[in-house]
């Protein structure tokens with residue numbers, strides 16, 4: 001299975017890719033991670049990319065396309081991959097199509113993680129990772145259980161990305177809207193785009209993604225779209241409307257289910273109707289006579 005995860009910086013693509021990677025036995029291919037590794041190693045690509053990344057801009061298409069082409073060709077990617085942070089431009093999306101077609105690989109899912117910009121700045125500016133195992137944390141929303149100690153590996157060293165600061169974040173967001181968001185229609189037009197609510201709790205997002213990957217209907221609670229309140233629901237068209245209970249029971253005849261108590265009442269009423277003469281033949285019952293006889297006068301004639 002091969003997947004593309006799309007979404008603005010800070011949407012949680014990396015976090016979710018790691019979870020799905022384990023769950024579905026795929027490999028996460030993050031161009032951001034590859035570029036950071038290149039910067040750390042001081043390679044030629046790293047030297048080119050460093051200043052661009054720190055400025056919150058996109059590294060040239062040729063550079064990242066070459067990185068991904070090389071990575072997808074490695075043996076571990078054959079069991080399936082999650083592209084995280086790639087493609088980021090229409091040119092990259094087209095190049096991806098071409099390289100996959102050439103290799104006879106198909107994309108199974110393109111999933112967009114939707115998050116409001118206002119939330120992203122806070123999310124990104126507060127995040128940090130364990131320097132040893134890479135586990136992700138947030139200053140307010142996701143602290144380690146013991147302060148200063150990684151929950152996963154026990155390391156006491158943490159790091160922050162150079163580009164995770166409020167100033168660069170706004171530039172990265174601007175780059176996302178100008179260069180990456182336009183590829184959404186590219187995939188939507190091919191009927192390949194699905195989306196999840198990236199603002200839902202982390203576990204709910206994982207469930208929603210897993211449901212898509214497993215081909216199930218969306219997991220409950222993961223979608224942001226609220227249900228229309230009952231009272232405000234559109235009235236059904238006459239053709240679709242369910243017949244009323246009375247009509248339904250008539251149509252079903254003797255098979256109609258009537259609660260035992262009600263059935264008794266209905267039967268009694270029916271019996272009374274048979275015993276009593278019809279109103280037309282009962283005639284007038286004078287008030288006094290009716291009182292004396294303890295009879296009820298016909299409803300229509302009561303005052």
Ligand code: AMP
Pocket residue numbers: 009031032033035052053054056057058059060061064084085086087088092163172
């Ligand atoms: P990320 O870790 O995905 O947020 O990426 C961090 C930075 O790496 C981005 O702000 C870009 O400067 C660069 N980068 C990552 N992926 C790409 C890509 N597909 N195209 C261009 N630049 C990228």
